[in-house]
């Protein structure tokens with residue numbers, strides 16, 4: 346990975362949440378680079394800033410001091426619209442609570458980002474169906490997302506994150522609340538995305554999962570520790 350091009354570059358990134366009672370430094374002077382195709386975990390105790398860092402990498406939160414660059418482009422200089430476009434094209438997000446759309450069935454949830462990017466309904470559905478079949482969800486394609494099990498919802502969320510072949514998949518606690526078999530299938534899906542060239546960054550407390558990552562970014566009170 347040493348020679349792979351840089352995907353993210355963070356230099357002295359600080360994120361402060363101001364509340365009436367006190368200011369919380371959720372990220373404090375965080376600097377690192379991540380290469381294209383890299384596989385990394387973000388670890389640290391509860392409240393150490395993991396989700397905040399994932400939101401920064403996902404271009405969801407640009408309200409930081411310091412510099413964040415994605416593929417050389419300064420996130421600070423991107424408009425909200427440009428960030429949304431960069432997310433659609435290049436970032437697959439898997440949230441802790443999935444954020445699936447209850448009004449759409451499984452295949453339409455997965456197809457939506459493809460349709461938004463390419464504007465072709467039939468192709469988006471075909472791509473979603475192929476991906477869902479690959480993830481062992483062919484029998485669930487027309488199901489209501491609210492009726493899926495937690496493990497199925499997680500796989501649907503991962504399918505949606507992969508539908509536009511992103512440069513990076515960012516997943517927040519993707520194995521939390523899953524039984525062993527579902528967790529193993531989620532890990533294998535993320536591994537497959539990585540094998541196809543996507544960088545994968547996962548926030549986790551799961552020590553078994555952490556052990557499988559070649560690189561672990563450790564946070565404590567918002568600071569990177571070795």
Ligand SMILES: Nc1ncnc2c1ncn2[C@@H]1O[C@H](COP(=O)(O)OP(=O)(O)OP(=O)(O)O)[C@@H](O)[C@H]1O
Pocket residue numbers: 362363364369370371389390391392393394395396397398
């Ligand atoms: N919108 C917000 N307003 C105020 N404080 C916030 C906000 N979001 C996060 N924080 C604070 O920032 C710190 C880091 O939060 P963050 O969610 O990034 O931690 P985490 O490591 O992901 O925790 P967990 O493992 O429990 O999910 C915490 O002290 C949290 O209370």
